[in-house]
Amino acid sequence: MSRRARGVDRPQACSRCLARTWLIARLAGHLEVERERVLSLLALDDDQLVLAVAGGKRNEIERQRREFSTAAAQATAIRAGVELVCGCSSTYPAALRDLAAPPAVLHVLGGIDRLRACVEAGAAAIVGTRTPSRYGGEMASALGRGVAGAGVTVVSGMAHGIDAAAHAGALGAQGGRTVAVLPGGVDRPYPQTLARLHARIAGAGVVLGELPPGTSVRRWMFQARNRVIAALSELTIVVEARQSSGALMTARHAAELGRTLGAVPGQVTSAPAAGPHELIAGGAALIRGAGDVLDLLFGAGVREPPDDRRPALTDAQAALLSALEQSGEVAGALTRSGLGVDRGLAELAALELSGWLRRGPGGRYSVIP
Amino acid sequence: MAGVLARIATFAIDGVDPRPVSVEVDIRSGLPAFTIVGLGDAAVRESRERIRAAILNSGYEFPQKRITANLAPASLRKAGPGFDVALALAVLAASRQFEPDPSAPVAVYGELSLGGELRDSPGVLAVAEGARRAGIARLIVPRARAREASLVDRVEVAGVRGLREAVAAAAGAELPPPPPAPSRPPPAATVDLADVRGHQIPLLALQIAAAGGHNLLLEGPPGTGKTMLARRLPSILPPLTRAQALEVTRIHSVAGLHADGLIETRPFRAPHHSISSAGLVGGGSPPRPGEASLAHFGVLFLDELSEFNRLALEALRQPLEDGRVTIVRGQRALVFPTRFMLVAATNPCPCGFAGVEDRCTCADADLRRHQRRLSGPLLDRIDLLVNVGRPVEAELRGPPLTDSRHARERVADARERQLVRLEETGATCNADLDARLVQTRVALDDGARDALGRAYTGGALSARGRHRVVRVARTIADLEGRERVTEVDLLLALSLRQRSAGEEALAA
Structure with a gap:
């Protein structure tokens, strides 16, 4: 079906919902001031919202509201290649209606049909810190790959660190589905450095946001985004999060919405493992791998993550891997594993080729779970 | 009225190459003047004053006539004070104060001091090479540079201290005895790989780099x-x-x-x-x-x-x-x-x-x-990237892993193999292998070809990166004395690969 033909019956957002979206974007600066209570403000209706935050700009904003043009908003979206679905539509994901203030319009890169497929497949959120340990990054990537490989949609926020690793893992799986929920306009990769990842997700998955194209990011938008991630997913997994991390906010939203919580354990002494450990202590499920996620979603043993296709390890390789797990530093690991330099370096490359190791900055290797 | 003309050969240094320059001096009656033409720089223009003082202080006469000096070819830019002696000799010859030896072509090169001494002048070796190429039999240079000039064979070198000795040498006199070999200072403590503790991987990479010129x-x-x-x-x-x-x-x-x-x-x-x-x-x-x-x-x-x-x-x-x-x-x-x-x-x-x-x-x-x-x-x-970490305590206390002499022998053997293999290709070491030579001159065994294919398909290598890895693998095999590149050689090269734009970390 050509793009033009689909445009005829493509779900269009209604005027009311578009006006609502426009208003929130217009008030973005005002909401920034009030960001402590932004989620309760978003639950207000349009008139009350203007009253609550517009202050001296109220008359000007009221005038602009009257001048708002649905056609112009639609045109902006079409120009940005963004498809729209509003709360009044039957294609709007039902799970989002659990929110006190569901997004009025979803802005979609990658297509409404694909969004529907992603939602119908069942979704798990994988979130965490922007500065993970090597272990955290690898766990996020492996979970993303395993979960997506079993047909479950991986939802995250496309931030650096855990989020990006989860998306990349999901994209690496055969037929993997992933949804990135952005804080600002979906046409603007945020963070900008992940523009390539943004393009890959838009190409094979879905990039989603509640604000119109072109909206630049403000701090309150992260909280608003986190609630969408939590609502969209049946299960929210925190991989690594320091005590004050936004990922814990997502977990709190998920708990309030009655969604299942999971957390990946780490070393007790590791700062980014503190968040997950607190969640586990509070009753979150222990996530050791994609298998645990699938058991939680579908019941024990119903679905399995895809087979590990990596070649079996030789004894020497196993020794090298376990030495590298203690520290990514190569020289020490070669000594500990008892391999000579020539042989050891060659084994490193062999392990890298077969997908057991990843070479990181500073020549340090991380073990892929 | 006919003037008197004299010619002396010298050399200009153009970049690092010598270019023959003929210094011509014409002396005729007229108002006393000394003009130098021939695209000289400020140092050449100032040489008039040095030459005048040096000639007088060496006990010669400076002609009170109209002197025109030309540095030929006039199209070549000439820089520096190295033409001083040649100019001075040409002035003396043109004023009949000495007769250049007609039997053997002579060239001179050097800067003069006001007192008539020849100062140390850089670039003498280049001049000596130029002299040999030009078929000059005798080259007169500052004594401090005589040993340097005599590195070039088939040119007789006269190391002179002052203008008088230069005149004598140019007139065909016996050369002053060559300067004694300087009492060499005890050889400075040279660096050696034996000074290195630990750093096993970087040491390996250094040897590979040296062996293949990477x-x-x-x-x-x-x-x-x-x-x-x-x-x-x-x-x-x-x-x-x-x-x-x-x-x-x-x-x-x-x-x-x-x-x-x-x-x-x-x-x-x-x-x-x-x-x-x-x-x-x-x-x-x-x-x-x-x-x-x-x-x-x-x-x-x-x-x-x-x-x-x-x-x-x-x-x-x-x-x-x-x-x-x-x-x-x-x-x-x-x-x-x-x-x-x-x-x-x-x-x-x-x-x-x-x-x-x-x-x-x-x-x-x-x-x-x-x-x-x-x-x-x-x-x-x-071609090569190696990470240098902190050696651990035990390594710092331990014995060195290798020494330079040992490593140098391995490197020399590996280079020898490359020279044989690359005969008539224009390349001298593996680092010179271009895409075509990588295809035609590097034999991979099946395991190596398979590993290379996997790395390339997996996105870890760009096309250019692929050539780099093969070049390095070839060197590793040369160090081991293997005719074909094996899987281990290739994997080792992969682990030392330098990443470039467009290459993903594997399995990302």
Whole structure:
């Protein structure tokens, strides 16, 4: 079906919902001031919202509201290649209606049909810190790959660190589905450095946001985004999060919405493992791998993550891997594993080729779970 | 009225090459004047005063006539005070104060002091080579440079102290006895791989780099020994051949950096990162060789690569590709040779601790800037990347892992194999292998071909990166004395590969 033909019956957002979206974007600066209570403000209706935050700009904003043009908003979206679905539509994901203030319009890169497929497949959120340990990054990537490989949609926020690793893992799986929920306009990769990842997700998955194209990011938008991630997913997994991390906010939203919580354990002494450990202590499920996620979603043993296709390890390789797990530093690991330099370096490359190791900055290797 | 004309041969140094110059002096009656024509620079113009004083102070007469000196060919720019002696001799000959020996062609080169002494003048070796090429039998140079000039055979060298001796030598007198060999200072403590403790992987990489002539990037936190390792690379390279040693000596002599005799060790140049592109590849007016040429046949070490001026690094591209750099000044182009090995060192990130968990304090933007400064065409010419970590305590106390003599023998054997294999290709070592030679001259066994294919398909290698890995693998096999590249050689090369733009980390 050509793009033009689909445009005829493509779900269009209604005027009311578009006006609502426009208003929130217009008030973005005002909401920034009030960001402590932004989620309760978003639950207000349009008139009350203007009253609550517009202050001296109220008359000007009221005038602009009257001048708002649905056609112009639609045109902006079409120009940005963004498809729209509003709360009044039957294609709007039902799970989002659990929110006190569901997004009025979803802005979609990658297509409404694909969004529907992603939602119908069942979704798990994988979130965490922007500065993970090597272990955290690898766990996020492996979970993303395993979960997506079993047909479950991986939802995250496309931030650096855990989020990006989860998306990349999901994209690496055969037929993997992933949804990135952005804080600002979906046409603007945020963070900008992940523009390539943004393009890959838009190409094979879905990039989603509640604000119109072109909206630049403000701090309150992260909280608003986190609630969408939590609502969209049946299960929210925190991989690594320091005590004050936004990922814990997502977990709190998920708990309030009655969604299942999971957390990946780490070393007790590791700062980014503190968040997950607190969640586990509070009753979150222990996530050791994609298998645990699938058991939680579908019941024990119903679905399995895809087979590990990596070649079996030789004894020497196993020794090298376990030495590298203690520290990514190569020289020490070669000594500990008892391999000579020539042989050891060659084994490193062999392990890298077969997908057991990843070479990181500073020549340090991380073990892929 | 006929004047009196005299001609004396000398040489101008054009870049690092000698060009024959004939000094002509014409003396005729008229108002006393001394004019020098022939595109000389300020130093040449001022030489009139030096010559006048030197002639008088040496006990000759300075003709009170109209003197016109010409430095032929008049189209060649001439710089520096090296024409002083030739001019002085031509004036003396034209005023009949001496008769040049008609039996043997003579050339002179050197700067005069007011007292008539010949001052030390850089570039004498280049002049001597020019003299041989021009069929000059006897070359008169400052005594301090006589040994340097006599490195060139088939030219009789007269090392003279002053103008009087120069006149005598030019008139065909017996040469003053050659200067005694200087009492050599005890050989300076040379660097050796035996000074290195630990650093097993970097030592291996150094040997591979030396064996194949591969450029090398050392990456590691501050204070881990990157500079110390780089400094030892010349000690494991094969010794210079005589022709190479002469070329190195000539360049250093022209640059005025060289004291005496033949330079027999490979140069190691480590310019500071504030260097300009002219300083790095040569330039200025008159154009002088840059660090890249001073490192010819040796090692150019760029510490803190990311701190270097981008323009300077870009300027290194041509020298790295072609082994020479062309500097165009007005109508003419000068060529400086630049066949060096490049060793660069860098921190993995601005603070130096990337990858060390929780120790890196760099912001995202810093990391990106750091990467951007490093990425680019220069890295494309670097085959090897090795990470230099901190040696552990036990290694610091332990014995050295190898020494330079041992390593040098392995390297020499490996180079010998390459020379045989690359006969008639124009390439001399594996680093010179271009895409075509990689295809035709490197035999991979099945395991190696399979591993290479997997790395390429997996996205870990770009097409260019693929060639780099094969080149390095070929060198590793040469070090081991293997005719075919095996899987282990290829994997080892992969683990030391230098990543370039467009290559993903495997299995991302």
